[in-house]
Amino acid sequence: MNTHKIMTFILSIFLLSAFAYGAEVVAQSTAGIMFGAFVSGVLLTFTPCVLPMVPIVSSIIAGQGEDVTKTKAVMLALAYVLGTAVTYALMGALAGATGEQLQSYFQNVWAIGAMTLVFVVMALSMFGLFTIQLPSFIQSKLNAESQGMKGGSFIPVFLLGMISALILGACVSPVLITFLTVAISTSDVTLGALTMFALAMGMGVPLILLGLGAGFLVPKAGMWMDKVKYFFGTLLLGVAIWIFANLDLVNPLFLWGVYAVGIAIYLGATQRLSLKATGWQRLQKVVATVTLIWGTLLLVGAGYGEHDIYKPLPTSSVTMVKSTPSVDATQEFPFENIANITAYEIKRRQAMDEGKTLIIYFYTDTCPVCKHLKDTTFKDPRVQKKLKESYVAVGVNMSDGTDKKISALKKKFQVFGPPRFVFLDSEGDVMEDEKFYGYQEPEEFYDTLDLIAE
Numbered sequence: 001m002n003t004h005k006i007m008t009f010i011l012s013i014f015l016l017s018a019f020a021y022g023a024e025v026v027a028q029s030t031a032g033i034m035f036g037a038f039v040s041g042v043l044l045t046f047t048p049c050v051l052p053m054v055p056i057v058s059s060i061i062a063g064q065g066e067d068v069t070k071t072k073a074v075m076l077a078l079a080y081v082l083g084t085a086v087t088y089a090l091m092g093a094l095a096g097a098t099g100e101q102l103q104s105y106f107q108n109v110w111a112i113g114a115m116t117l118v119f120v121v122m123a124l125s126m127f128g129l130f131t132i133q134l135p136s137f138i139q140s141k142l143n144a145e146s147q148g149m150k151g152g153s154f155i156p157v158f159l160l161g162m163i164s165a166l167i168l169g170a171c172v173s174p175v176l177i178t179f180l181t182v183a184i185s186t187s188d189v190t191l192g193a194l195t196m197f198a199l200a201m202g203m204g205v206p207l208i209l210l211g212l213g214a215g216f217l218v219p220k221a222g223m224w225m226d227k228v229k230y231f232f233g234t235l236l237l238g239v240a241i242w243i244f245a246n247l248d249l250v251n252p253l254f255l256w257g258v259y260a261v262g263i264a265i266y267l268g269a270t271q272r273l274s275l276k277a278t279g280w281q282r283l284q285k286v287v288a289t290v291t292l293i294w295g296t297l298l299l300v301g302a303g304y305g306e307h308d309i310y311k312p313l314p315t316s317s318v319t320m321v322k323s324t325p326s327v328d329a330t331q332e333f334p335f336e337n338i339a340n341i342t343a344y345e346i347k348r349r350q351a352m353d354e355g356k357t358l359i360i361y362f363y364t365d366t367c368p369v370c371k372h373l374k375d376t377t378f379k380d381p382r383v384q385k386k387l388k389e390s391y392v393a394v395g396v397n398m399s400d401g402t403d404k405k406i407s408a409l410k411k412k413f414q415v416f417g418p419p420r421f422v423f424l425d426s427e428g429d430v431m432e433d434e435k436f437y438g439y440q441e442p443e444e445f446y447d448t449l450d451l452i453a454e
Contacts, residue, residue, distance in 0.1 A: 033191070034198040041202020052242060053164060055235035056080070056119075057207050059126060060157055070212065077211025079154040081204030083161020085197050091165075092196030093189045109247055112366065115163060119240035126233030165200070234263060246366040253302035253312055260295025264288045308375060332379055334387045335361050335395030340405040341412070344394070348428050351392040355426045357453050358392045360413065362420040365399045369439050370419045380442035383449065390453040423452055 057080055061073045245252035267288035301312030351358035363370040387393045396409055413422050423431040434452055
């Protein structure tokens with residue numbers, strides 16, 4: 001009875017929090033901002049910043065084995081969400097105090113590499129190679145406060161949530177930057193922390209509900225439990241590859257190819273199907289075979305130097321004559337990088353002398369949205385032609401968070417994260433109304449360039 005009361009109390013807090021915030025909107029502007037942040041967080045559920053957290057939370061719960069209960073599943077999910085919320089609160093406080101983004105300090109090879117290793121270790125644990133747990137003397141102390149739950153579970157999960165928020169949220173979405181800007185413009189550390197905490201809690205509501213569902217649905221014993229753990233272990237390896245691929249140290253097609261081939265072999269793609277096989281076994285064989293073929297194509301594409309997981313094989317070398325404007329095929333990144341204020345001033349003067357608009361693109365090497373822009377929008381012939389004819393296009397690589405010269409450029413244009421676009425007119429003045437964050441499709445970006453250049 002106590003278990004159901006605790007679980008009901010926790011869910012009631014989350015489900016009614018929006019109404020609690022809404023009641024304060026009229027009385028206090030801070031509560032109104034937090035309410036908006038909370039609702040926006042819920043709406044951000046199905047974004048690259050949240051989706052990778054779904055297999056993580058699911059794996060944590062499944063990893064508890066037959067000891068998992070409804071209450072424990074919810075509490076584990078809550079511990080993870082609170083970890084992410086604390087990180088977001090620190091991010092908001094830092095933004096309010098300095099105008100910087102906390103995540104930018106963790107977008108480097110060491111932090112991302114360490115996080116990748118954590119997920120690989122977690123996955124191997126799910127496969128049964130070893131068990132991850134705190135020393136017994138620490139577990140016994142924590143167990144006294146956890147009502148019989150497996151000691152040591154909540155603190156590591158909380159810390160994992162904190163780290164996940166730093167690594168997985170590499171890019172700044174327009175919604176996120178909206179609330180960060182409130183804190184920065186007011187220089188209010190408390191407001192920044194509260195706003196970002198509310199945003200993270202909104203993003204965490206679906207994860208809490210996922211914990212509740214897992215508590216109901218995860219099998220408690222038997223072979224099914226092992227298969228569930230293997231499934232989530234496989235998802236964790238996928239998350240690890242997704243994170244590590246951002247470093248560009250290894251061709252991502254090779255990583256995904258090995259991943260797909262491994263799954264296919266485990267599912268029995270290379271094994272002979274018995275004549276007495278059931279319908280499910282035959283379906284599994286079909287899935288395994290298709291996965292094996294796709295993994296092989298990815299490996300072949302990696303050998304050719306391709307990087308697009310959806311188009312792994314190289315296109316025909318035959319040149320096709322088209323009516324669309326063409327540019328140098330080698331010019332995949334149509335921005336000239338600058339690294340300091342002096343270089344910016346030179347390009348600004350060039351744009352003024354040529355009567356063109358100056359566009360400044362702020363990005364990092366580990367930003368998934370930036371990579372998507374490079375692989376799609378920036379390769380569009382019309383976009384490249386428009387940038388070449390009507391703009392002086394420069395880029396600022398913010399990957400090195402310790403570079404003071406790059407930091408000076410960020411501060412000058414109030415850039416808090418990638419991807420960010422800034423425009424200066426032919427008179428050399430910043431076009432405040434045209435600045436924007438985020439991704440645009442090739443057609444949309446071309447229309448934006450065409451409109452601004454008029």
